[in-house]
Amino acid sequence: MPAKILEPDDLTLENTEIHPSLRLPNEAWLPVLQHPCDFPTDVFESVSLNLLKNPNINSSLLFRADILYDSSNNELTNVDLSKNEESQLRYWLQEYNVRDGELPGFEVKRTLIRRMIPRNPQLDKAIAQTCLLLQSSTENASDLKRSLVIYIPHADSIDEVPWYHPRVQSLAYLHVWIPTAASSEKPQGTISLHYRLYPFESLPLSPRLLRTGQHLLSTIHKHGQGQLTGYTKRVLHDQMFSQQRVQNTYTKLKQRHAQRLCDRWVEKTEPSKHVFEDLGIAAFLIELWKDIYDAGTDSVDQDGDGPTTKGGAFPGFVDIGCGNGVLVDTLLREGYTGWGFDARRRKTWNTFDKPIQNQLKEMILVPQPLFELQHDRMYPIYANGGILSPGFSSAAATENPAGDRPAWHNGIFPQGTFIISNHADELTPWTPLLAAISSSPFLAIPCCSHNLSGLRFRAPSVFNNNSADALAPSYFAAHINKSKSIAIAIACPDNDEIFGPGPEQGDLKDLNAKARAKQPSAYSSLCDWVAHLAARVGYKVEREMLRMPSTRNVGIVGRAMMPEFKDDGLDTRRERVSEIVLNEKADGAQWVERARGLVRGQGSGH
Numbered sequence: 089m090p091a092k093i094l095e096p097d098d099l100t101l102e103n104t105e106i107h108p109s110l111r112l113p114n115e116a117w118l119p120v121l122q123h124p125c126d127f128p129t130d131v132f133e134s135v136s137l138n139l140l141k142n143p144n145i146n147s148s149l150l151f152r153a154d155i156l157y158d159s160s161n162n163e164l165t166n167v168d169l170s171k172n173e174e175s176q177l178r179y180w181l182q183e184y185n186v187r188d189g190e191l192p193g194f195e196v197k198r199t200l201i202r203r204m205i206p207r208n209p210q211l212d213k214a215i216a217q218t219c220l221l222l223q224s225s226t227e228n229a230s231d232l233k234r235s236l237v238i239y240i241p242h243a244d245s246i247d248e249v250p251w252y253h254p255r256v257q258s259l260a261y262l263h264v265w266i267p268t269a270a271s272s273e274k275p276q277g278t279i280s281l282h283y284r285l286y287p288f289e290s291l292p293l294s295p296r297l298l299r300t301g302q303h304l305l306s307t308i309h310k311h312g313q314g315q316l317t318g319y320t321k322r323v324l325h326d327q328m329f330s331q332q333r334v335q336n337t338y339t340k341l342k343q344r345h346a347q348r349l350c351d352r353w354v355e356k357t358e359p360s361k362h363v364f365e366d367l368g369i370a371a372f373l374i375e376l377w378k379d380i381y382d383a384g385t386d387s388v389d390q391d392g393d394g395p396t397t398k399g400g401a402f403p404g405f406v407d408i409g410c411g412n413g414v415l416v417d418t419l420l421r422e423g424y425t426g427w428g429f430d431a432r433r434r435k436t437w438n439t440f441d442k443p444i445q446n447q448l449k450e451m452i453l454v455p456q457p458l459f460e461l462q463h464d465r466m467y468p469i470y471a472n473g474g475i476l477s478p479g480f481s482s483a484a485a486t487e488n489p490a491g492d493r494p495a496w497h498n499g500i501f502p503q504g505t506f507i508i509s510n511h512a513d514e515l516t517p518w519t520p521l522l523a524a525i526s527s528s529p530f531l532a533i534p535c536c537s538h539n540l541s542g543l544r545f546r547a548p549s550v551f552n553n554n555s556a557d558a559l560a561p562s563y564f565a566a567h568i569n570k571s572k573s574i575a576i577a578i579a580c581p582d583n584d585e586i587f588g589p590g591p592e593q594g595d596l597k598d599l600n601a602k603a604r605a606k607q608p609s610a611y612s613s614l615c616d617w618v619a620h621l622a623a624r625v626g627y628k629v630e631r632e633m634l635r636m637p638s639t640r641n642v643g644i645v646g647r648a649m650m651p652e653f654k655d656d657g658l659d660t661r662r663e664r665v666s667e668i669v670l671n672e673k674a675d676g677a678q679w680v681e682r683a684r685g686l687v688r689g690q691g692s693g694h
Contacts, residue, residue, distance in 0.1 A: 093306075094123060094302070094305065094306040094309055094310070095123075096121040096122060096123040096281075096302060096305050096306075097121065097122050097123065098120075098121060098298070099119040099120055099121060099122055099280070100118070100119075100120055100291055100292065100293055100298075106119055109232060109234065109264050109278075110122055110262065110264065110278065110280050112191065112236070112260065112262065112282060113191055113192050113193055113194075114190060114191055116284050117260065117282045117283070117284055118282060118283050118284070118285060118291075119280060119282055120280075120281045120282060120283050120293070120298070120301045121280060121281045121301050121302060121305050122278055122279065122280035122281070122305075123278070123279055123280075123305060123309055124277065124278055125263075125277045125278060125279045125309055125312055125313065126276065126277065126313060126316055127277065127312040127313060127315065127316040128265050128276070128277065129233050129235050129263060129265045131312050131315050131316055132235055132261075132263040132265075132277075132279070132308075132312055133221065133235060134315060135308060135311045135312045135315055136221065136237045136261065136308070137221075138311070139307065139308060139311065140153070140200065140202065140219050140237070141153055141155065141202075143202075143204050145307060145311075146303070146304060146307055147252045148207075149206055149207055149208075149212060149251070149252040150204055150205065150206055150207065150252055151205045151206065151207050151335045151339075152204075152205050152331050152332070152335060153202040153203065153204050153205065154202065154203045154205060154332060155200060155201075155202050156169070156177055156201045156202065156203055156216070157177055157181065157199070157200060157201040158198075158199075158200050159198055159199040159200070160198050177201060180201055180216060180218060180242060181199070181201070181218075183242075184218040184240045184242055185199070185218060185220070185240075186220055186222070186238065191222065191236070193224055193225055193234075194222040194223065194224055194225065194234070194236055195222060195223060195225050196220055196221070196222050197221050197222060197223050198220075198221040199218065199219070199220055199221075200218075200219045200221075201216060201217070201218050201219070202216070202217050202219060203215070203216045203217075204216075204217060204252075204253075205335070206250070206252065207339075208342075209339060210343070211251075212250050212251055212252055213250050214250075215241055215242060215243065215248075215249070215250055215253060216241075216242040217239055217240060217241050217242060218239075218240040218242070219237065219238070219239055219240075220236075220237070220238040220240070221235075221236075221237055222235070222236040222237075222238065223235050223236070232264055232265060232266045232267075233264070233265045233267065234262065234263070234264050234265075235262070235263045235265075236260055236261070236262050236263075237260060237261045238258060238259075238260045239258060239259050239260070240257075240258040241253055241257075241258070246286050254283070254297060254300050254301070254304075255286075255297065256283045256284060256285055256286070256289075256297070257284040257285065257286055258283075258284040259281065259282065259283050259284070259304075260281070260282040260284075261279065261280070261281060261282075261304075261305075261308060262279070262280045262281075262282060263277060263278070263279050264277060264278045264279075264280075265277045279305065279308060279309055279312070280305075281301050281304060281305045283297070283301070323633050324633065325632075325633050325635060326632075327630070327631070327632050327633075328376070328379075328630060328632050328645070329375055329376075329379065331635075333375045334371050334372055334375055334635060335371075335635065337371040337374055337375055338367060338368055338371035338635070341367045341370055341371055341418060341422075342364070342367055344421075345363075345367060345417075345418055345421065346363055346364065346367065349363045349414055349417075350363055352436075352439040353436070353439075354435045354436060354438075354439060355412060355434070355435055355436055361637055361638075362412060362414060363414060364636070364637055365636045365637055365638050366412075366414040366415040366418060366510075367414075367418060368634060368635055368636030368637070369415055369510055369533065369634065369636060370415055370418040370419055370422070372531075372632070372634055372635075372643065373405075373419065373506075373508070373531065374419075374422065374424075376531070376645070376647070377402060377424070377506070380529065380647055381400060381401060381402045381403075382401075382402075402424060402425070402506075403502070403503075403504040403505055403506065404424075404425045404426045404427075404502070404505050404506070405419065405424060405425075405426030405427075405505065405506040405507070405508055406426060406427055406428065406429075406501055406505055406506075406507055406508065407426070407427075407428030407429075407508040407509075407510065408428070408429065408453060408499075408507060408508070408509050408512055408515050408519070408522075409429075409430055409431075409453075409509055409510070409511075409512030409513065409514075409515045410428030410429060410430050410448065410510075411430055411434065411510070411511070412434050412436040412437075413428060413430075413434060413436055413437050413440065413444075413448045414436065415428070415508070415510060416428035416444070416447060416448060417440050417444050420443075420444055420447060421444075426447070426505075426506075427447040427448070427449065428447065428448055428449070428508075429448070429449040429450065429451040429453075429497065430448075430449075430450065430451070431450070431451070431452055431453075431683065431686035431687060432450065432686065432687070433448075433450045449495070450495075451495045451496060451497045452495070452496040452497070452683045452686070452687065453496070453497050453498075453499050453515060453518075453683075454496050454497070454498060454499070454676075454679065454680065454683065455498070455499045455518055455521070455522065455669075455679075456498040456499055456500050456525070457521065457525065457662065457665050457666050457669050458540075458669060458674055458676045458679060459498065459676065460666070461666060461669060461670065461676070462675075462676035462677070463676075496683075499518065499522040499525075500522075500525060500526055501522075501526045501528060502526070503526055503527045503528070503658075504526075504527060504528055504529075505526060505528050506528060506529050506530065506531075507519060507522060507523045507526070507528050507529070507530040507531075508530070508531050509530070509531070509532045509533065510531075510533045511533055511534075511535035511536075511640060512532075512535075513535060513536045513538055514538045514542040514679075514682060516532055516534045516535070516538065516614070516618060517538065517539065517540055517547075517617065517618055517621055518540065519532040519618070520532065520618065520621050520622035520625055520627060520644075520646055521621060521625060521665045521668065521669075523622075523625075523627075523646060524625035524626065524627070524661045524662075524664070524665055525658065525661055525662045525665055527658060527661070529645075529646055529647040529648075530622075530645070530646050531643055531644070531645050532618055532622075532643075532644045533634065533640065533641070533642065533643050533644070534611070534614045534615050534618055534640065534642060534644070535640045537610055537611075537613070537614040539672070539674070540669060540672045540674035540679075541673075541674050541675040541676075541678040541679050541682075542678060542679045542682035542683070543678060543682070546610055546613060547610070547613045547614040547616070547617040547618075548613065548616075548617055611639075611640065611642075615631070615642045615644065618644055619631065619644050621668065622644065622646050623650075624664070624668055625653075625661065625664055625665060625668070626649045626650055626652075626653025626654075626656065626661070626664075627646030627648070627649060627650070627653075628646070628647075628648045628649065628650050629644060629645070629646060630644075630645040630646075630647070631643065631644055631645070632645065
């Protein structure tokens with residue numbers, strides 16, 4: 089059901105009666121739009137502060153706002169400023185402000201200066217803005233309460249106002265609240281928008297200014313009503329480091345690489361999505377690696393318990409299931425050593441420079457723990473021309489494929505190698521396990537749900553204590569007509585010969601609405617399960633909602649071990665991984681069969 093469109097009253101029309109409470113005590117301010125609201129003063133102030141700190145909510149052309157000054161704690165900045173910029177900031181505090189007597193009946197409660205950062209600095213420039221939070225100076229609790237938020241762009245002329253900002257000298261939101269109206273049926277409050285126009289501007293307002301005002305008023309009204317009804321944001325970004333760091337790095341990567349990558353794109357898919365997605369991941373990794381590596385006196389607080397010495401020189405990375413190779417290309421060009429591999433070579437690889445192509449390998453990954461546990465079953469079945477036959481070389485010994493057949497890799501990498509799996513599908517749940525047996529940190533970005541046998545399934549979650557082998561929910565039908573839809577394996581693969589009776593098979597479409605509503609989403613369950621596997625092998629799991637153009641944007645990071653696991657040797661870690669593989673009932677034969685399908689061009693690939 090589409091969201092209801094706010095239809096505010098246009099106060100600029102002729103013969104429109106404007107209530108005195110909606111007028112500001114200065115004729116330079118023009119009342120533009122107003123609409124009733126149900127949220128009180130404290131909600132208005134809370135929402136206003138959130139919108140002030142996150143201008144990207146109002147404009148997709150903006151990344152964020154850097155707060156340069158906040159009078160509530162008298163802090164100058166949350167970003168690094170030069171001495172010249174600090175001097176300019178003090179000038180702004182004097183120049184862009186409300187003069188004494190300019191707004192009688194109001195007093196300034198808080199002053200902030202923000203710099204709005206555009207997404208594309210080559211098209212739009214940043215602009216600073218003084219933001220003032222004012223309240224009516226009445227002390228009578230029964231009187232109406234008026235709260236005012238004013239935005240003053242630091243522009244000497246209209247030509248200095250960027251496209252994403254309304255072309256006005258300043259704008260304001262006025263919230264009027266009537267405490268005594270609580271017993272009446274009428275709304276208790278009103279929210280209105282006001283412009284201070286440039287002297288040469290006059291009524292009627294331009295369509296763009298009016299349209300912009302409607303959008304701004306609609307946004308603050310929607311957020312105020314949402315907060316009143318108990319809405320809380322479910323997704324939190326920037327848990328590991330600041331928004332500024334990632335976005336600044338992302339902007340630099342876009343300027344250096346985006347045009348080249350998009351111009352050379354040869355895949356059938358849309359280049360912009362894949363290119364900008366991988367640049368976003370690269371920006372996150374670069375900032376993460378700054379915190380982890382570079383030995384010396386620098387330190388980083390990784391766990392909130394105090395600074396931790398950084399982990400030495402960068403050990404290199406491997407991107408397992410690297411797909412189009414854009415992430416590998418970007419990281420190599422930024423000076424990081426590493427390589428990537430995938431089951432199938434992509435057309436895009438040929439567009440990269442030769443040194444980059446040399447670091448992209450066509451390989452199948454057959455996890456060593458799986459091979460060791462089920463070697464007797466896996467090897468004989470596929471020895472005759474299969475991917476584990478003598479004709480196929482193991483990348484553990486060599487990276488050269490035999491003939492036109494790809495090599496296979498056992499998933500054991502030089503100790504400390506940073507392991508990346510970006511939408512690597514079958515390899516996603518194996519990522520923390522492979523990292524553990526190589527004493528490596530990792531980043532896993534889940535996408536499609538596969539079990540340790542490489543089969544599609546609905547991952548278990550905290551709903552059932554992350555227990556895949558025991559999971560067979562009664563709400564899934566035991567028999568599904570597979571011609572209608574793809575059945576989903578709920579737990580281990582259906583292999584009676586090895587594991588006994590398998591789990592139930594089911595179709596999510598067969599769940600009634602109530603049963604579905606009680607369950608976490610398939611993607612949420614997958615992320616829970618991968619994080620659970622990482623914790624089982626000892627990682628202190630961190631999650632980050634990555635700033636990238638994808639709904640599958642959860643980053644699961646393992647960069648430090650929990651205290652009780654720190655002293656474990658490699659043998660202990662490998663035993664623990666083998667135990668998990670057994671408990672999860674991973675089927676090596678199924679895995680190799682799946683891998684053969686990927687070589688033949690079947691399945692989603694990794």
